[in-house]
Amino acid sequence: xQQGEEDPQALSIQEGENATMNCxxxxxxxxxxxxxxxxxxxxxxxxxxxxxxREKHSGRLRVTLDTSKKSSSLLITASRAADTASxxxxxxxxxxxxxxGTGTRLTVIP
Amino acid sequence: xxxxxxxxxxxxxxxxxxxxxxxxxxxxxxxxLYWYRQAAGRGLQLxxxxxxIGQISSEVPQNLSASRPQDRQFILSSKxxxxxxxxxxxxxxxxxxxxxxxxxxxxTRLLVL
Numbered sequence: 001x002q003q004g005e006e007d008p009q010a011l012s013i014q015e016g017e018n019a020t021m022n023c024x025x026x027x028x029x030x031x032x033x034x035x036x037x038x039x040x041x042x043x044x045x046x047x048x049x050x051x052x053x054r055e056k057h058s059g060r061l062r063v064t065l066d067t068s069k070k071s072s073s074l075l076i077t078a079s080r081a082a083d084t085a086s087x088x089x090x091x092x093x094x095x096x097x098x099x100x101g102t103g104t105r106l107t108v109i110p
Numbered sequence: 111x112x113x114x115x116x117x118x119x120x121x122x123x124x125x126x127x128x129x130x131x132x133x134x135x136x137x138x139x140x141x142x143l144y145w146y147r148q149a150a151g152r153g154l155q156l157x158x159x160x161x162x163i164g165q166i167s168s169e170v171p172q173n174l175s176a177s178r179p180q181d182r183q184f185i186l187s188s189k190x191x192x193x194x195x196x197x198x199x200x201x202x203x204x205x206x207x208x209x210x211x212x213x214x215x216x217x218t219r220l221l222v223l
Contacts, residue, residue, distance in 0.1 A: 030209050042200055042214030043154075088153065096142055096161055096207045097169070102153035 004032070004072075004089040004101035012107040019076040021104040023089030024069075032065055032072050033090045033098070043088065043100075046074075081110045112137035116201050116215035123222055129174075129188040131218050133201030136182065141203040143184040144212065145176055148198040160184060196222045 004025045013019050023032070031050045035043040049056045049065045049072065056063045062075040076083055086103040093099035113136045123129060135141055142161050146154040156169045158176035166176050173192060177185045184201060198219050202212040 033211065040198070040217070040219070042216050043202075043212075045211045045213065048211060090212075092209065093156065096167070097144065097156055097159050098212060099156070100146075100154040105151075 004091050004099065006087070006089055006101045006104040008104060009102070010105045010107070012109065013079055015079060015081055015108055015110050017079055019079050019083070019106055019108070021074045021087050021106070023072045023074070023101055025072075025089075025091045026070065029067070029091050031092070034061075034063060034072075034074050035088045035090060035100070037086045037088065037103070039085070046087075076106075079106075079108045081108050084108045112203075112213065114201060114203055114213060114215040116199075116218050118218060119216065120219045121221070123191050123220065125193055125222055126190045129186070129191050129195070129220070131186040131199055131201075131220075133184040133186075133215055134182055135184075135203045138182070138203065138205065140181060141205060142207065142210075143178060144202040144204075145184065145186050146200040146202065148200060148217075150197075154200065157186070191222045193222050196220055 004023045007022045033048045034046045037043045047058050047063050049063050060077045065072045084107050086105045088100045088103045090098040090100045115134050144159045145157040148154050159167050160178045174188050198217050200217045201215040204210040204212045
């Protein structure tokens with residue numbers, strides 16, 4: 001299966017701390033995406049990193065990709081209570097679809 | 111700008127009853143469309159995707175079906191719901207294939223009793 005797996009499954013931190021989530025996958029990819037889901041809502045795209053990129057930034061988000069280890073990490077710096085959500089990585093499942101991981105549930109305590 | 115709509119937002123149905131969930135997209139043409147199911151606290155399971163009108167690919171065999179009668183309309187159906195069909199159903203669209211970002215609707219929470 002191409003499905004990504006996030007680690008840890010759950011993460012609880014204090015506001016202001018950094019949060020790091022990891023994603024591992026099994027086969028070669030062209031890109032990897034990270035999504036966020038607030039409880040009971042749809043997913044929102046955060047960032048896409050291509051296989052020839054090693055690091056990408058967007059605001060307080062930093063994503064790294066190590067294709068040799070088939071892994072990616074999402075770092076949220078200076079976390080806020082509003083960052084509380086589930087975070088998913090997604091990789092190509094075929095020509096037209098994505099495989100989503102099981103997600104990391106992040107809780108940021110005010 | 112593009113928007114995606116799903117309805118209803120919440121649905122409670124008895125076992126054995128039929129189901130019809132609708133998803134429509136505005137502001138784009140010929141999108142790829144997707145139906146996912148998410149069990150409580152779990153990841154997304156791809157159910158169906160469509161690259162064009164009348165073209166449906168099924169990822170998981172089950173008692174659900176999908177149809178795309180119009181370019182920007184995607185319907186998820188069942189003739190007889192099972193208890194195991196309960197979950198959060200998400201529709202999404204993208205401009206292309208697996209290399210592209212997917213944009214999700216707000217979801218439909220289905221409870222089968």
